[in-house]
Amino acid sequence: MRRPARRIGTLGDVVVLGALAAYAIPFFWQLLTSFKPEAELLRVPPLLPSRLTLAHYRVVIEQSLMPQALGNSLGVATITTLLALVIGLPGAYAVARLPLPGKHLLLLAIVASTAFPQIATVSPLYLLMRALDLRDTWAGLVLVHTSFALPLTIWLLAGFIREVPIETEEAAAVDGAGLLGLFRWVVIPLLAPGLASTALLAFLFSWNEFLFAYTFTVSGASRTVPVALALFPGVFEVPWGDIAAASMLASVPPVLIVIVLQRFLVRGLVAGAVKE
Amino acid sequence: MSASAGRVPLPLRSLLVVWLLALGGCAGGQPQSEVVTLVFKYARILGRADPLPALLRSFEAAHPGTRVKGEALPWTSDDQHQFYVINLEGRSPGFDVMMLDCIWVPEFARAGWLTDLTTHLRPDELAPHFPSAVAAATYGGRVWALPWTMNVGLLYYRADLLAKHGLRPPETYEELVDQVRRIRIAERDPALDGYLWQGKQYEGLVVNVLEALWANGARLLAEDGTVFPEPARAADALRFLRGLIETGVSPAWTTAADEELSRRAFGDGHAIFLRNWPYAMELFETADSAVRGKVAVVSLPGRARGERGVGSTGGAHLGVSRRSRHPELAVALARHLASEPAQRAIALGAALSPTRQALYHDSELVRAHPEMPRLHAFALAGRPRPVTPYYLLISSTVQPEFSAALVGVKPPERAITDARARLSYFLGAIR
Amino acid sequence: MLLLAPTVLALAALTVYPGVWVLWLSLQHRIPIFEVSRFAGLDNYAFLAVDPRFLNAGRATAIFTVASVALEVVLGLTAALAIHAQRGGRRLALSFLLLAWAMPAVVTAKLFEWLYHPTAGLINVALGARSLNWLGDPGLALPAVVLADVWRTMPFVAILCYARLLAIPAELYEAAQVDGAGRLATLTRITLPMLGRILLVAVLFRTLDALRAFDIMFVLTGGGPAGMTETLTVYAYRALFQTLQLGFGSAVSVVVFLLVMAVAWAYLKFLRAGTTVAA
Secondary structure, eight states: OOOOSOOOOHHHHHHHHHHHHHHTHHHHHHHHHHTSOGGGSSOOSSOSOSSOOOHHHHHHHHHSSHHHHHHHHHHHHHHHHHHHHHHHHHHHHHHHHSOOTTHHHHHHHHHHHHTOOHHHHHHHHHHHHHHHTOTTSHHHHHHHHHHHHHHHHHHHHHHHHHHSOHHHHHHHHHTTOOHHHIIIIIIHHHHHHHHHHHHHHHHHHHHHOOHHHHHHOOSTTTOOHHHHHHTOOOSSSOOHHHHHHHHHHHHHHHHHHHHHSHHHHHHHHHHHHHOO | OOTTGGGOOHHHHHHHHHHHHHHHHHHHOOOOOSSEEEEEEEOOOOSSSOOHHHHHHHHHHHSTTEEEEEEEOOSSHHHHHHHHHHHHTSSOOSOSEEEEEGGGHHHHHHTTOBOOOGGGSOTTTTTTBOHHHHHHHEETTEEOOEEEEEEEOEEEEEHHHHHHTTOOOOSBHHHHHHHHHHHHHHHOOTTOEEEEOOOSSSHHHHHHHHHHHHHTTOOSBOTTSOBOSSHHHHHHHHHHHHHHHHTTSSOGGGGGOOHHHHHHHHHTTOEEEEEEOTHHHHHHTSTTOTTTTTEEEEOOOBOTTSOOOOOBEEEEEEEEBTTOSOHHHHHHHHHHHTSHHHHHHHHHHSSOEESBGGGGGOHHHHHHOTTHHHHHHHHHHOBOOOOOTTHHHHHHHHHHHHHHHHHTSSOHHHHHHHHHHHHHHHHHHHO | OTTHHHHHHHHIIIIIHHHHHHHHHHTEEEEGGGTEEEEOTTHHHHHHHTOHHHHHHHHHHHHHHHHHHHHHHHHHHHHHHHHHTOSSOHHHHHHHHHHHHHSOHHHHHHHHHHHTOTTTOHHHHHHOSOOOOTTTSTTTHHHHHHHHHHHHHHHHHHHHHHHHHHHSOHHHHHHHHHTTOOHHHIIIIIIHHHHHHHHHHHHHHHHHHHHHOOHHHHHHTTTOSTTTTOOHHHHHHHHHHTSOOHHHHHHHHHHHHHHHHHHHHHHHHHHHHHHHHHO
């Protein structure tokens, strides 16, 4: 990529970086708070603590639902992602490649599904969960999460599939590959980065999801991280330090994804919007 | 990470679905064991010591082969209610005995979530308790819960400040306001607040507003079910409360204050008057309290040309889930926790008042808490909130209206009008 | 066809079916715990039409949406331009931004709840000794919520714009430089028009998200104080689950649903019209 004509100098780079680092101050302040001793939390200024402590993390890990919630979130998010991909990939392929009657309508329905407000379906889903006795289970939450991750997955994957040149598939077909073989040896390997991006977005969606998790989880058996954080117990006053520690633990997977898998994340975000 | 996901062939995919459904079934199940486990849900008890663990262990000792797990509820009454509703509405709530706010008992009984205790009790078993507590536990002529703890709204005041300025505890709110003004002028302390109470948008707000309504001769619910039968007086009471904040008698943060926030501010010595429950008394007398020995209680004031002041009663009851797997044992646990020795232990260790009237004159308890006899009188004179299965519906509907009036976003008259319109519609939907 | 079957089935069962069911629920008085279940026609909607709390929720939603989207677009665009102008350190810059976006909204809410603390919150400390009651003052609560949401979602707009900026061919800039165009002219004549379409897409997405927003105001203020931050979604949730008035609550949900769909439809038409005009 050639450099466009106008660029700022190194000083400008530093200024921009500084401004954006300042943008992330709320996060860093919470990080600092999670290590601040209890007695110093409410005495501000001074901003910096006299010493760092792991007490809040200890409380969160030993006495709160967070560890269980982390396990639940990991499980639910992983299964949701897998399900969404497994169901969504064939569907996306059909939408992207195969000529179908009424495809335009289907596409519209899928797009409309991504705009669906969760509040609209929470009451019938509540009755459904009640009838199927799936409340406070992983299965119930996975079902609900998948229903919302699916349209997003299909839309993204369809876009990525369209980027794969059709000639490769035609060549494979000429070589005698069936549909399954086509998938296995051609589509998926070429689609790997797109799959990764989609998987990341689906995972993040499920991990961050709050409304359904709040309504359908009851105890440590299935309570996810956002709900555990929102309902973090405070007996007398709000335990700011413990909440800060819990917040940091809740952010670990998203932050990891941001730092390590940034490229895929950006690709996914962009693909969803730029594709027309 | 998921590049292999697409390679999952069809049969494996269906296996996945089956596995998920099995997971769902497993997640709800319980391991088989010989030990019977009962789950008791309760809110954390404030006070010096938590007497609950010892009580649970003594029950286990009396019933070998039983284990009792105590689990904490969310902190606020509204959150607890939501927790219970969402849980009990489903099939298997996962707990046997539950601590209930007395205002929920008719609702839970009506919804069929509680075990009918009438046949499990001796005919006079409930006689030692406060009549209002027993009334709150009764619905449709049957007993659905056991009275456990008692609450009544009280006026705390700084006896030292009043004595210093030659004032007696106020009998009317107008007197209180006047006393606040005088003391603040004389003390010249800008950090000294006047009258603290609970104005945050939650159940406590309804309690405070009800007490103001009653003092002004208004009601929330008439016997025939009419809401706000005296709307003008109700609006006037609301206006008075708003006026307390506007004129600075109560600080601006009153609209965000709950029991604990107001108690702490008063306990730090920053206020002259406080409306709160009896539990605070003990906390003001701890060794490191800034107001140790300076606090006294009196019944809530009334309005001049209005009614006598009366505190709202409250408290907790013990209910047994109708879906408990061990109903006999669960009922035994509830009776154990509501028994005389148990209530005595709770009154001694924690800052909770019993529902058994005799305990208020028990020598051991009076030694530990000299206020007990007076508390007894206050509780007997107290007035319960409307005992109806629809209380929560009513409360959650009027809370935002009251809050809007207190914050100054709505004139009190309109708040009452809006509250009436909404309640009429919602209650009409039920009947 | 077989490929589509699981998708269509899943969508039908979990999205379409509940979508129709909620409409049916909204036409009833349905309170499970009191065994109330009867047809009510349009009663719930008639009540909502004159319900002050509903109108207030609509007002809060409208203010939140407009303010949020406007701020996000302006800030996002600025950030994208700034990062694009960087020579090095872009990855780090993007990481700072993405940090804010990737976290659950609940974490953001807790973050800002702490920042807004009247005495120990960083914001009040930075502003001096004035202890503003951000979350308790009826005038400040909604701006406080908007700020928290903008912080969390601005990176999305920034990333979209940044990706688009990367796609602008360098020749355009070089040609402009040859023509002697200044920085501002380059910005207004070349960059912004090229970004026009992506900005519209960003506005569409963000508007739909803002209309549906729930987590952040629910956890940060619970809709208070005095309903100042109670958006339509929060109102619907309270109506549904505080007292399990499923019929009435469903009516509010349906209104949210129709509103979101209407906005989506309007935007898409606008975008499509834009395409034909451009073409």
